[in-house]
Amino acid sequence: MALNPGESARIELTVNGIAHQIDVEARWLLSDVLRHTIGLTGTHVGCEHGVCGCCTVLIDGEPARSCLTFAVQTDGAAITTVEGLAASDDGLHPLQESFRMHHGLQCGYCTPGFLMTALPIYERAPEMSDEELRKAISGQLCRCTGYAGILSAIRGAAEIERSRKGAES
Amino acid sequence: MKPAPFTYHRPETRGEVDALLAELGSEAKILAGGQSLIPILNMRLSSPAHLIDLNHLHDETAGPALDDGHVTVGPLVRQSSVERSELVTERVPLLAETMDFVAHPAIRNRGTVVGSIAHADPAAELPAVLAVLRGEVVARSATGRRTIPAGECFRGPLENSLEDTEWLEEVRWPVAAADQGFAFEEFARRSGDYALCGVAARAERAGDTTTVALGYLGMGDVPVCTELPPLGASAFETDEVEDAVARVVEGQLDPVDDIHATVAFRTHLARRLGATAVRRAAAKADTAGQDS
Amino acid sequence: MTTRMFGQSVKRNEDPRLLTGKGRYVDDIEHSAAQVAFVRSEPAHARIIDIDVSGTLDIDGVLGIYTYEDLEGDFAKPLPLLIPNDGLFAPKTQYALAHEEVCYAGEVIAMVVAKDRYIAEDAASAIRVEYETLPVVADLEEAARPGAPVAHLDMEDNVSGRVSEAKGDVDAAMAAASHVYQWRFSMERAAAMPMEGRGIVAHYDESDQSLLLYDSTQAPTGVRGGLALLFGLDPDRVHVVAPDIGGGFGMKVIQFYPEEVLVPWASRLLGIPVKWTEDRREDFIGSNHERGQAHEVRVGTDDEGRILGMETNFLNDAGAYCSYGLIIPIITAAQMQGPYRIENFRYEFRNLFTNKVPTSPYRGAGRPHAVYVMERVIDKIALELELDVAEVRRRNFIGPNEFPYDVGVTFQDGGPTIYDSGEYERGLDVLLDALDYGNARAEQRKAAEQGRLMGIGIGYYVEGTGIGPYEGAAIKVLADGSVTVALGFSSQGQGHETVFAQIVSDELGVAVDKVKVTSGDTRRIGYGVGTFASRSAVVGGNAVFKAAVQIRKQAAEVAARSLEVAAEDLVFENGQIRVAGAPDLSVGLGQVALISNPLRYAFGEESQEAVLLAQRAYAQSDRPLPDGMRPGLETAEFYSPTSGVFAFGAHAVVIEIDPDTCNLKILRYVVMHDCGAVINPMIVEGQILGGVAQGIGGAFYERLAYDDQGQLQNASFMDFLIPYATEIPTVELHHTETKSPLNPLGIKGVGEAGTIPGPAVIANAVSDALGRPIDSMPISPLDIYAILYKG
Structure with a gap:
């Protein structure tokens, strides 16, 4: 396969469980394709050089920078964005609920990136030392909160999940 | 900040990569993890006409493997997979220790080990570690493959010693010997940043004598590897370690000024971090010797 | 009784x-709009x-390329001066597109509109600008030197404004x-x-003669008024919406x-929606900076460390233009005395043009500098007189x-600076108790005996907040x-x-999540x-309160x-208006809204009941809508404060310096703050x-590294080091x-408070740890290295 400047190729992306067949140009960043082609604007763009982490999504289950990935590279991949977290419109994922409870967000711009970074680790977070948890989310910049609420939120999410499961059973 | 246009190639076999490079040569850049390359493209600091995307190569290994006294990584092995690899923890402990300093988790999930070596950033951790471990890389092209010792792999800042038609298909990390001890030290302003100075140490114990090699990053155009004169047991009770490191630092490193650090400050860091690394590595070599 | 919501840590609406994403x-809006990229000046002066x-x-895919020559009428004039001042004698503002001369690296020279941002950037990078470079003045103190290069060709020097003021008799006090x-x-x-950087989506509708602008702005109503004037439109046909804003x-x-002028201008010209989303590089070189001051301070004390007189002569870095007038140095001057009684005080400042990005307030706005200077002065007095730093503060409160x-000097709103209330010594007690100050000093001494470099820093501030002119709800x-x-x-x-x-909830007895607040939409x-x-909580909060009281009355x-x-x-609770003592007698607030707008026709069940109630109400009056009443249960009220209100607080930090890396580790960071009555403690925290x-970022990590040619050396997040967790x-x-x-x-107010003492506490703590004065901020390990090892 070769794709010349200005040409588009059809790729298949599964985003939040929904298969999309979309035409992309080679240089289009995954962040732009998610936001402007597919219309999932929950993924934010803060620096486009990989330092701020606002654009972090899961690519095949692992957090990655969507601004440092060309969409065409992810042909066939499964992407999870912040829109894929909550089970329904009114229910929040335990991690989201915990962010709300612990004031883990202010302007909300960096929040989706933090949520996607925390998603694979929040269940282990209560056992992590303060230093370990801080290290696990370094690479994500927040200019509003000073991180205190974010750290508490990630640490508290598993508890919310447990109490929900308790309530169900 | 959007990249300039390029032609995108998606080979499915290593042979196809060879063929593309044979045709395109210096016009083409290899794209694997892209975590160093794409920022440069987004800022339009570089605008290669062709990108050859390795991510769709068939039958590539996802993790490190053991091969003839080396732990090997292929072109699509992500840094996070090395970080989580028990094989690496057991057999190449220095690499395992260093992974924690390489950028941030989300970057390591995409970034590849081979890509980091090929990128040849003198401020990056992995080239210095490969050099101090006397590892090697395997380059290939349409005309064949060759093994290059780490010491000959880096030519200048962001410049490796490959031909335009070559690319790296493997990096080989020597398995640690029982009498060896290792340490990695660096100082970065923020967690995960490029370090102002960093150093990897490999110590070997023979009787009462310890031999230590240091691999510095951020202290020259390429990773700088150097060996200290053999240190006797008493060296560790005195400032002999510090003095030995100081001589190496003064004589062999060539740091530059930038907005974060001056030559003098980098030199200071190289001495302090170097001495700490030597002591830690030597202590581990001691322990390793006792175990065997 | 229902719980009062004011004062509760209510989860955010x-x-x-x-x-959930x-x-x-702004960039989430109008994906099909044409996109803009700019050509920005590379040299700092040319x-x-x-x-x-x-x-x-x-x-x-390129739709248009525009330079200054394409602008007409008011669009070709310099952009407005927002805050004039008698002391501002060279009020230079920039043109929307550079006109002949560029005065900073980053100044907008040409605009490209294209099908998408990728193509717009392709075109922008293909435009070649030929410059005749001019001498650059980048350094603030250099700009003040006679004979220095001028930042603007038509000026003799770089002074844009000068203000001085005095209270008491400083000379006599010094004597x-x-x-x-x-x-x-x-x-x-x-x-x-x-x-989130800045962003704008403009949709000019020719047939309707109207403009809809989405703008990542803190002042949508001002943008609307200004654009209406510029476009010659009825303000009611200009709508500015500040949607969610990422900081x-x-x-x-x-x-x-x-960009705020050019994007709607292009939309009108092309007849299509046009969007610009600032990227990070543009934010570094195209969005305003702050700080940048140099002070010469003289202070006279008695033997007990009481300040008898103080004066400062300082320079403020305006950057290349000064659309925000002299506000930053005025705030610095007005707030410098902080919590201290200084009977004799004098200041003079000069606002200086340099060939760098213009400055305007950034969180703290003139105060971090003022507090840093004042709090260093206090610590230095203590050192000179061998007194404890806390004790010197006490003696001057x-x-x-x-x-x-x-306070005896002019505040930023032009009125006098008059503190409304404060308990400064109590605040210090709270801080020192929390820190266990005596013990912290003992630990510091012990550490010093072991050769470790520990330091303690204190920074106290008073912050004027909640200025007018007014806000409405x-x-x-x-x-x-x-x-x-x-x-x-x-x-x-x-x-x-x-x-x-929360304020509305208390007044009207409705749940907090039943109150839908829209901020920043001029259509509303x-x-x-x-x-x-x-100022939002103070001025806006009291406006909301007034409006809620009015609604309650209606x-x-x-x-x-x-x-x-x-x-x-009547009592208002749980969405009902009840008769006290007669629990069955009530009417829903929503029904009252319906009754307030007596309808002939009923829509829905609730309104059927309401129509009946309205008919009953009519029976009590001579007409369906009694004289003097308006339909609907709505109002707009405005609050205009008599003056600012003065919050205060103090921070203390304990640090240790690593002699190997020259890095500092913050062992403890303790905050005491007082912002009056607190609406929502969680949000205040x-x-x-x-x-x-x-504050920590600005003191130790973030530094805008300009070279002497006015080039910003670290215009990326890789090299401009915002702290991570x-x-x-x-x-x-x-x-x-x-x-x-x-x-x-x-x-x-509380919005800026946390940032203000950052440089002061870090500078004091590092000075304390090293036994050497830190009188230039920010500092970095490189500076600490120089102090420790270079004498």
Whole structure:
């Protein structure tokens, strides 16, 4: 396969469980394709050089920078964005609920990136030392909160999940 | 900040990569993890006409493997997979220790080990570690493959010693010997940043004598590897370690000024971090010797 | 009784939206709009000789390329001067597109509109600008030197303004002082760096002669008024919406940045929606910075460390233009005395042009510099006189019975600076108790014996907040009993949708989540000022309160007529208006809204009942809508404060310096803050904690590294080091509450507070640890290295 400047190729992306067949140009960043082609604007763009982490999504289950990935590279991949977290419109994922409870967000711009970074680790977070948890989310910049609420939120999410499961059973 | 246009190639076999490079040569850049390359493209600091995307190569290994006294990584092995690899923890402990300093988790999930070596950033951790471990890389092209010792792999800042038609298909990390001890030290302003100075140490114990090699990053155009004169047991009770490191630092490193650090400050860091690394590595070599 | 919501840590109304990716920021709007990229000046000072666009001719998808020559009428004039001042004699503002001369690297020279941003950038990078470079003045102190290069060709020197003021008799005080000290302090630039840059979507509708602008701004009503004037439009046909905003911190309060004029101008010209989204590089070189001052201080004291007189001569770095006037140095001058009684005080400042990005307020706005200077002065006096730093503060505090206290200098609003209330010594006690100050000093001594470099730093501040002129709130009760509140000032994450809902909730007896607050949409309320100067809760909060009181009065009148009781007997709770003592007699607030708008026709069940009630109410009056009443349960009220209100606080930090890396580790960071009555403690704490992180960032990590040619060396997040979670310590928070007597709610502002003492505490702590004065900020390990090892 070769794709010349200005040409588009059809790729298949599964985003939040929904298969999309979309035409992309080679240089289009995954962040732009998610936001402007597919219309999932929950993924934010803060620096486009990989330092701020606002654009972090899961690519095949692992957090990655969507601004440092060309969409065409992810042909066939499964992407999870912040829109894929909550089970329904009114229910929040335990991690989201915990962010709300612990004031883990202010302007909300960096929040989706933090949520996607925390998603694979929040269940282990209560056992992590303060230093370990801080290290696990370094690479994500927040200019509003000073991180205190974010750290508490990630640490508290598993508890919310447990109490929900308790309530169900 | 959007990249300039390029032609995108998606080979499915290593042979196809060879063929593309044979045709395109210096016009083409290899794209694997892209975590160093794409920022440069987004800022339009570089605008290669062709990108050859390795991510769709068939039958590539996802993790490190053991091969003839080396732990090997292929072109699509992500840094996070090395970080989580028990094989690496057991057999190449220095690499395992260093992974924690390489950028941030989300970057390591995409970034590849081979890509980091090929990128040849003198401020990056992995080239210095490969050099101090006397590892090697395997380059290939349409005309064949060759093994290059780490010491000959880096030519200048962001410049490796490959031909335009070559690319790296493997990096080989020597398995640690029982009498060896290792340490990695660096100082970065923020967690995960490029370090102002960093150093990897490999110590070997023979009787009462310890031999230590240091691999510095951020202290020259390429990773700088150097060996200290053999240190006797008493060296560790005195400032002999510090003095030995100081001589190496003064004589062999060539740091530059930038907005974060001056030559003098980098030199200071190289001495302090170097001495700490030597002591830690030597202590581990001691322990390793006792175990065997 | 229902719980009063004011004072509760209510979970935020905005969070579910923001947490699920349903927030709507400017770049989330109008995906099909044409996109803009700009050509920005590379040299910091140059004449433009030629702009060659021929390289763009074969790029498909370019819709237009514009330079200054394309601008006409008012668009070709310099952008407005926002805040004039008698002392501002060279009020230079920039052109929307550079006209002949560029005065900073980053100044907009040409605009490209294209099908998408990728193509727009292709074209922008193909445009060749030929420059005749001119001498550059980049350094602030250099700019003040006679014979220095000029930042603007048509000026003789670089002074844009000069202001001086005095109280008491400084010369006499100095003559009488036992000790007179002279010290210099400097602070480099800093930048706000919100995670979302600026952004604009403009849709000019020719057939309707109207303009709809989505703008990531802190001042939508101001933008609207200015654009209406510029476009010659009826202001009612200009709508400016500040949707969700990804942080502002002052940077987004300027009206106008060039892009704010050019994007709607291009939309009108091309007849299509046009969008521009600032990228990070543009934010570094195209959005305003702050800080940047150099002070020459003289202070006279007695033998006990009491300050008898003080004066400062300082320079303020305006950058290349000064659309925000002299506000930053005026705030510095007005707030420098902090919590201290200084009978004799004098200042003079010069505002200097340099060939760098223009400056305007960034969180703290002139105060971090003032506090840094004052708090270094206190510590240096203590060192000179061998006194404890806390004790010197105590000896100089304004006493709790001295309020209102006239500081004796002019405040940023042009009025006098008069502190409304404060308990400064109590605040220090709270801080030192929390720190266990005596013990901390003992540990420091022990560490010193072991050769370790520990230091303790204290920084005290008073912050003027909540300035006028006014804010407004439009409240409407809907038929379903929910309440809408429209505010003219936007939110950048401060929780407007929650704190203002709490105020309304208490007054009208409706649940907080039934109060829907919209901030920053000029379609909903036409008058307002903006979110800055820690003023939203104070001025906006009291406006909301006034409006809610008014709604309550209106609703009570209607309910009284409907229920045939006296209005005084009514209580508002759980969405109902009840008669006290008669629990069965009630009417829903939503029904009252329906009754207030007597309809002939009923829609829905609730309104059927309401129509019946309205008919009953009619029976009590001579007409369906009694004389003097308006249909609907809605009102807009405005609050204008008599003056600012003065919050205060103090931070203490314990640090240790690693002699190997020259890095500093923050062992403890303790905060005492007092912002009067607190609407939502969770949100106030969030403001403080976030502010502290910015303070630490500005003191130790973030530095705008300009070279002598005016080139910013670190215009990326790789080299401009905003701290991650790994660099910010756990912060211990304590508070006191000294209400303001000046507004009904007793509120003082808090938005900027956390940031203000950052440079002061870090400078004091590092000085304490090293035994060497840190009088130039920010510092870095490189500086500490130089002190430790270079003598």
